[in-house]
Every structure is written in structure tokens, then in C-alpha cells.
Amino acid sequence: MSGKRKAASPAPRKKNAPKGTAATGADDMAPWKRRLRKTAKWTGITGLVLVLIGAVAFVVLYNTIDVPDPNSDFQTETTYVYYSDGKKEIGRYAQQNRNSIPLSEMPDAVKDGVVAAENRSFWTDNGLDFKGIIRAALSNTQGNGRQGASTITQQYVKILYLSSERSYTRKIKEAFVSLKLVRQQSKEEILEGYLNTIYFGRGAYGIDAAAQAFFAKPAKKLSTPESAVLASVINNPTRFDPANGEDSEAALLQRYRYVLSGMAESGSITPEQADRLGKKLPEFPEIKGESTYAGQRGHALEMIKRELVKLGFSEQEINAGGLRVTTTLKKKVMQANQKAVENQGPEGKGLHVATASVEPGTGALRGFYGGQDYLDSQINWAVSGGAPGSTFKLFALAAGLESGFSLKDTFEGNSPYRFKSGGGRVRNQGDTNYGRVNLIKATEDSVNTAFADLTMSLPDGPKDVLKMATKMGIPKWDKSQTGMDHLRTSPGLVPNGQIALGSATVSPINMANGYATIANRGKVAEVYLIDKVVDRSGEVRYRHKNSTKRVLDQDLADDTSYALQQVIKSGSGTKALALGRPAGGKTGTATNSKDKVSSSWFVGYTPQLSTAVMITKGTGNESIEDAVQPFFGGTFPTLIWTEAMERALKGAEVKELPSAKFVDGDAPSRGHAPAPPPAPQTQEAEPSESASESESTSPSPSKSTQAPSTTPTPSSPPPLPDPTDPCSIGGCPSGSPTPSEEPSPSGPGQNRSTPAGRE
Known part of the structure; x- marks a missing residue:
């Protein structure tokens, strides 16, 4: 041997030994590791491909989406409002009130305040808020409604270059245009453009117009508190306008403090200044309204705008979106209401006269009169309303007839009526x-005690009256709603023994609609004001669909x-x-806590139209007795x-109008027998008119308990009319007058309740 060691040969593989085992001597992986490596490999490849696709898509979109030309019609996107024919114009919203000024003329407090309010990272970001975009996207995909995620740059792009369309396509385009814009314009140029285009409310676009609209001065003269206020209102011009009531003023104060704290964080003001200025809002001077809002037009345009907001249109879109709004209002009916007030209304100091006309069967508001010239007072009394008094009977x-009582059933007409539960008493006038x-007699002469008796005789008492009122079109009391807009709430409407005497606050619009339900023979329709909305491209964005619901049997409605x-x-x-047409209606007066008449009403209808008229004074609950004489509902x-x-x-x-059916149901309580017919009388026994009238004006307490005499008197109801006899329903002359509300304030025809109302 040469002394060299020969490498050992690998051991022979055992038969059937698994590959990669110790027997083979190989260091192969376990199967799960191989699968993991394979998955990671393909995940990495897929991720890389997606990144590459995303990068390519980004490059393509960035290069293909150019910054468009500014909206050429941005300053002319006026919204037009029309009467029901879609042709006659009521008015317009925001022919844009704008005066562009350079950034150098804008106070630093304006710039700092707007950045603090709308986009605190404005000076350092690239025009996008990625976290906000992700947050909004997640919210939108979860069905929580579309959210914005807009920086100042994005808002400016949307307003000046794009549109307010709510779509993901527009949002993507907005993002890329924003990215490009920050590379083409400086931050100062973007902020200047933004402050000259953004909507501040009150028809004002741009900071200079806003300064005039809120503080009656040019922007360059704005103080720090005034600048912070204008920065605050951008977020929600309607909600944060102090002219819209105490709730809006309180909301503005909170937003104002938020802006001041942001300005302190940025160092533009000190924390001590923020605390001191945040104690109260600056003073707002009285701003004279535009002439386009003069008269009743201003009341109409404001009411229409509120309804559009409730339908989901933003105030900016209403004022600058080029909408075409067709309302239910008819010019002829609007003019009819105004002329009637001017010709027939009282002229006492501080009085408010309001009317409303609703179409039976549709609920369309055809006309109204809201009170004083809008430029003198922005309160629309056709919406705000007052206590309807006996018109609420x-x-x-209707509730009594539905429960089983008939027109023939009789109730307590003597005064006072004492509630058995110890809840006070009700008096007749x-x-x-x-x-x-x-x-019939109780309604005809508005006998308070009879209606108190009727109310307490119902199966569920006052609750039945409340239920019937809400079914027929009177809104419930929504305690979450505050302010003077009572179109969808009736403050104070509670089920007590005097509910029929009308002490709650109800708008004339809703009272007219309640009576329209009877004119429509028991079918109610919801009151509405907006018929159709078309955007500038011609797309119908909203169309009202008429619907009615039966809430009272037709025969019972006819008896009512x-x-x-x-x-x-x-x-x-x-x-x-004097109208010369078949009509039904009811007079009413209401009293305040001092037992003074605070409102006077008449609500009536024909088959085609139902109209309510209300007279009140001051805040709506002050006495009208010193300003209106006579003050009863049967007069003015x-x-x-x-x-x-x-x-x-x-x-x-x-x-x-349909004839009575005299439905005789199963009365829910005893003691309400029909009035007995009169005994035959001779010519000699018939009293003179003067004698009958004398008994009417000076009733004897003992007479109220006597058996019915041969001649009807206030203490003995007349026989029930024969529906087949035309003279029995008031169409023919009668031998002696019935007590009416007209003779004098102290006469017998006016029934007084305590404290809710008179009549």
C-alpha cells in the first residue's frame, strides 16, 4: 500500500429505505418544511407581481390623469327652484357671492385657523391623507355610508377641478390630481385658491365674501376670533351658523374652541389666548338679507332648503350644484294666501298671521303665508305654529266615532266639567x-265640557285622541328636536284630559293636513314640499311618490x-x-298660563283644498287680546x-262633500243616550226670537237639569237633523239663532277651558 487512505465508500442503501432518512445519510427537509418553502416562494412571487402591477397602474394613472382645467361653470352652477309647474321660478340658491383676493390680504389668523380646522398637516403632507383614505374605505365597505378623507388640497381639487359626485372613481381621480397639483403649485398657491373657493354658508364663497356675510367687513380686517369663527363654519355651514338658533350657536362655540386649540398647538397663538378667546364667540352684527329673499320668498326658499338637506343633499350642492328643484307650491295659492292676509288680517302690533294650504289625497303643500317679510323676521310661523285650541277637537x-259613539250620543254640556280623578276641571266660555x-251640537258650538266628557269616555281616554291625531297627520312630540321648526314635531302633545282643547304646539301646515284627511274621507297622506330634483346633467336625483293610508273608516270620516x-x-x-262652496271647518282659540288668549284659528276644507289660519303674537304664547278685537276664531x-x-x-x-251616514256603533260606555226628539208644539207655545236669545245668554242653572222642553235651548239640544231634509243641515232659515261665538267676548257661544283654550 502507498499509505494513502482511500475514501470510504457510501454504505449501500437499504432496500425500501425512505429517501432522506438517516439510513441514506442525506440531509433532506421534512415534508411540511418543503410545503412552507414552496408557499413562501409563490407568495413572494405573487406579491412581487402585485407590486409590479400596482406600480405600473400607478405610473399609468399618474401619467394619464392630468390636472384638468378649472370648472368653467363653477361660478354659474346656480340651483333653480320652481313652483309645481316646473316653469315659474320661486328663486335661486347662491349665484355665487365671491371676491377673490391674494393670500397677502388674508390675515395670518385666517390661514392658521383654516389649517387648524381642516388639515393640520397641510404644510408638510403631499396632498393626501392615506390614513384617512383607508379609514374611509373601511367604513364605506362596511356599509356605514361614504366618508370623506380629504385634505385641503383634495377639497380644493374636488371643488375647482372635479365635482361633488360620490363615487370611488371620482375619489381616485381626486387623489392623483392632488398629487400632481402639489408638484405644480406651492402650498401658498393651493391655500390661496382654496380660501377663495370654499363655501362658508350664507351664500358666500371665499373668505372675503364670508367676512362680509358674517361680520360686514372685508377679510383683511378680520380679527383673530372672527377668523377662527369663519374657519370653524367650513366644516358644516348650516350647523355652525349662529343665525340658525341657539343650538347652532352652541355647536359653533364647541367647534370654535377646537380651532383655537389647534392654533395654539401650531404656535400661531398662545394657550392663554386660546383659553381667553374660547370663553365666548365674537359679536355678530346684524346683516341685512338679500333682496332675493324679500317677502314670503325667503320663507319658502329656507323651508325648501331644509327639506332638501333632509333628503340627503349637501348645502354646498344645493347652493352650487346646478340643481333644478320642482316644489309642490302653486303660485296662485301662494298669492291667494298672501292677499287674504293683507286684505282681511288684523294689524295689531307684534302680531303673527300664518296660513297653510294642503291638497287632500296627496299631502302636497300648495301654499302658505309665513308671517312678516323674511328680511324682517326669519321665523316661519306656518312651520313654527302655536296652540290650536278647539280646532284640535x-x-x-273622530276618535269618539271610531270607538263606537255616534253623532246622536250626548255628552255633558254644563260648566264646569270636573275630572273624576281630581285632575282639575274644564269650563265653557x-x-x-x-x-x-x-x-253635532258639541262641535257646532264648540262645547268644551262635552269634549272633555267624550275624551274621558273613550276606552283609553286621552290616549285615543292622541293616537287619532297622529294617525291623521299630526306629528308626535319629538323631544330631541329643538328650535322653531315644528314640521315634524308637536311640542307639548301629551295625552291628558284636556288634549282635545288644543294646548300643544302644532304648525298650521300639519293642522291643514289633519283636516285634509277628513276631506279625503279618512285617508291620510304625508305632507311634502319637494316633488322632483334634477341635477345639472339631467339625472333625476329625487322624485316624490304619492301614497295614502286609510286611518279612519270612510263612513266615520263622512260623519265627522x-x-x-x-x-x-x-x-x-x-x-x-261666503265661500259659496260646500265646506267643513272648525274655529279655535287657546289661552296661555295667565288665562289670556294666545292664538286664534280657523281650519277648514273643501274636497280640493284644506287651509289653516292662525293668529298669534310675540314669541307665540303672548296675549293677543290687546292687539286683536274681536279675537275669536270665527272673526279674523x-x-x-x-x-x-x-x-x-x-x-x-x-x-x-259626502252626506252623513249616522253610523251607530257599540258605544264603549253607558250614559250617552241619543237626544230625545222634541214633543209636538202648538203655534201659541212657540217663543219669540228675543225670548229664545234671552234664555241663551242668561242660562238658569235649574234649566240644565229639567226635561227637554218643546223648543230647543242651550240646556236642551235640538233634535238630530234628518239627512233627507235639506233644511235640517243648516241650508234653510231657522226660527231662532243658535249661540255662536261672535256676539261678544263674554257671550255664551264662546266656551272657555282652563287653562288650555277658549271655544
């Missing part, structure tokens, strides 16, 4: 005693209507006979109603 009457009166017709034919609303309110309806229905077909 309609809902107790002048403490008049009527004896037992059927529901019959009783209301007697109010006009021979009761407290006879001045409405009825005269206004009659002229408004005559003008609105001029040329329309005269339609009949």
Missing part, C-alpha cells in the same frame, strides 16, 4: 250650561265631516258661508280663510 270627535248635547260642516252652516264659523281667521280659499279655488269645479 276634530281628533277627539262664559260658564254656559248646555245640558246634554249630541256631538258632517259635524264640521254644521260649524260653517249654523255654528261658530258662519262667516265662511275665518275671514282670512274664506278669501284665501275663494282666490285659490277660483275657476275650480264646485264639488260636494
